[in-house]
Amino acid sequence: MEGLDKLRIDIDQCDKEIVSLIEKRFDIVSKIMETKKQMGLPVYHPGREEEVIKKVIKEVKDPRYQEVVKSIYRQILDTSKTYQSKNLFPYNVVLIGFMGAGKSIVGRCLSQSLGMDIFDIDDLIKIRLNSSIAKIFENHGEDYFRNIERETIAEISKQKNAVISCGGGAVLINSNVNNLKENGKVFWLKAQPETIFQRIKDDDSRPLLRDKMNLSHITALLSERWAKYKSVADYTIETDTYSVEEICDNIIKLLVTS
Ligand SMILES: Nc1ncnc2c1ncn2[C@@H]1O[C@H](COP(=O)(O)OP(=O)(O)OP(=O)(O)O)[C@@H](O)[C@H]1O
Ligand SMILES: O=C(O)C1=C[C@@H](O)[C@@H](O)[C@H](O)C1
Numbered sequence: 001m002e003g004l005d006k007l008r009i010d011i012d013q014c015d016k017e018i019v020s021l022i023e024k025r026f027d028i029v030s031k032i033m034e035t036k037k038q039m040g041l042p043v044y045h046p047g048r049e050e051e052v053i054k055k056v057i058k059e060v061k062d063p064r065y066q067e068v069v070k071s072i073y074r075q076i077l078d079t080s081k082t083y084q085s086k087n088l089f090p091y092n093v094v095l096i097g098f099m100g101a102g103k104s105i106v107g108r109c110l111s112q113s114l115g116m117d118i119f120d121i122d123d124l125i126k127i128r129l130n131s132s133i134a135k136i137f138e139n140h141g142e143d144y145f146r147n148i149e150r151e152t153i154a155e156i157s158k159q160k161n162a163v164i165s166c167g168g169g170a171v172l173i174n175s176n177v178n179n180l181k182e183n184g185k186v187f188w189l190k191a192q193p194e195t196i197f198q199r200i201k202d203d204d205s206r207p208l209l210r211d212k213m214n215l216s217h218i219t220a221l222l223s224e225r226w227a228k229y230k231s232v233a234d235y236t237i238e239t240d241t242y243s244v245e246e247i248c249d250n251i252i253k254l255l256v257t258s
């Protein structure tokens with residue numbers, strides 16, 4: 001028992017040193033963040049995380065602890081991203097645009113790159129009603145869906161440092177726009193009808209395109225909504241010829257320089 005007490009004292013001492021080093025590391029992160037902000041340099045450096053992990057792994061003397069150190073460092077780096085994002089982007093990043101524009105997939109990429117929480121409004125509605133969007137439309141009609149969507153957006157818009165991926169029709173309702181803009185910068189993921197058709201033609205989960213999955217219907221619906229997306233957007237993001245990662249990087253560049 002005495003031996004155990006001694007080991008616990010050693011652990012407590014170790015923890016003190018670790019906490020002090022964590023504070024020291026985050027002080028340096030804060031300084032780097034401030035300097036980069038002042039110099040207008042990009043804050044996120046793709047590849048930097050892997051570089052850090054490789055370097056620290058080299059420092060591990062006992063191979064048994066390589067995985068331990070790796071996993072702790074992944075956590076430190078993730079927490080560091082979240083810490084920086086909270087400071088740099090004290091608002092929501094709101095993605096709007098037509099079905100298939102990439103709001104969900106780009107939202108997930110942004111959340112991962114910036115260490116920010118992601119709220120996909122369609123996904124939240126599915127979870128809340130334990131049903132697919134298609135079934136909600138089928139069983140209760142579009143107005144019912146729009147009401148739930150309105151409530152969900154009102155709730156999620158209270159966040160202050162999150163990525164919010166909207167459904168394609170969310171910004172057609174003014175109260176949604178007002179709520180989303182209250183704490184958010186709005187990015188319109190713009191895509192031409194041909195691109196949208198190619199991306200979603202084999203997916204029948206979108207009720208407004210069910211039985212009408214053709215280029216002329218997409219073109220007509222998109223042109224009805226085009227002016228709305230354009231007027232609501234703080235930024236327009238081209239997506240037709242870009243990969244998800246490129247779109248994500250373009251948005252981050254705008255966030256950092258705006
Ligand atoms: N830039 C892109 N390059 C290639 N494929 C893409 C791109 N953006 C989206 N996609 C693909 O298009 C499909 C639709 O994307 P996603 O579900 O993100 O669209 P969405 O805007 O969220 O649509 P909805 O309004 O219906 O929710 C997915 O299969 C996705 O992988
Ligand atoms: O464009 C729309 O109106 C919609 C898009 C999807 O994201 C879903 O929100 C739903 O299918 C309606």
Ligand SMILES: [Mg+2]
Pocket residue numbers: 103104105122165166167
């Ligand atoms: Mg989506």
